[in-house]
Amino acid sequence: MATGHPLQPLLHGDPLKAADVDLAALAGKIGHTFGRAELAAEALTHRGALDRRADLKAAFPHGTERLEFLGDRVLSLAVADLLLRRFPQEPEGELARRHAALVRAETLVEIATAIGLGTIIRLGDSERGHGEAVRPTILADALEALLGAVFLDAGLAASAGCVERLWGDRLASQAAAPRDPKTALQEWAQARRLPLPAYREVGREGPPHAPLFVVDVAIKGYEPAQARGGSKREAERLAAIALLERLSQ
Secondary structure, three states, X not given: OOOXXXXXXXXXXXXXXXXXXXXXXXXXXXXXXXXXXXXXHXXXXXXXXXHOOHHHHHHOOOOOHHHHHHHHHHHHHHHHXXXXXXXXXXXXXXXXXXHHHHHOHHHHHHHHHHOOHHHOOEOOOOXXXXXXXXXXXXHXXXXXXXXXXXXXXXXXXXXXXXXXXXXXXXXXXXXXXXXXXXXXXXXXXXXXXXXXXXXXXXEEEOOOOOOEEEEEEEOOOOOOEEEEEOOHHHHHHHHHHHHHHHHHO
């Protein structure tokens, strides 16, 4: 990418700012060696860390947010392209269900955990969950930011290659297009002539910049199920899964 790209981090003096990150190990996990190490550093610097270090705040005034924004779009396009090539006969509806399952926050958290992103993200003191675990939303955001950084470092082909490497096993294991759990729960209720599931936000946890949404889902005559997620939509999806599992027992 050109050096003058508007998303380029404002970094001119220190060429690394990533001395505490093992870039060689990271390259082995994601399949990309950064030519501009400052991009990797920006992707792995959570905005909470900026309050503790003036040098990081000067270098990365927006934290990872702009890279997350870019990485989200890179991931969506790369997964869509993979699905079109892997399942050339499938209709749009089934491709959409596969796509949703592969780009949802839960999948990102699983992949980020598998490659150890939680051990190398720069965090503020309040960004960890219970004990020393990194909050799931932060892991998902960091992985998106990393894909955005790869795109700026080497372009779409390189970032799509990382997606294929990291998501390949999950894509290969999708024998059939997964069903959306909220749709499955709705169909369960309709098949029994029951009112549709009712979702209700019952609380929020965590700091304002990284909230966890707490959602209940209920079907008349059955005990509600509750779940937490980095977005209201994700919390509703997880609550639907929890209730479906309970009903299946």
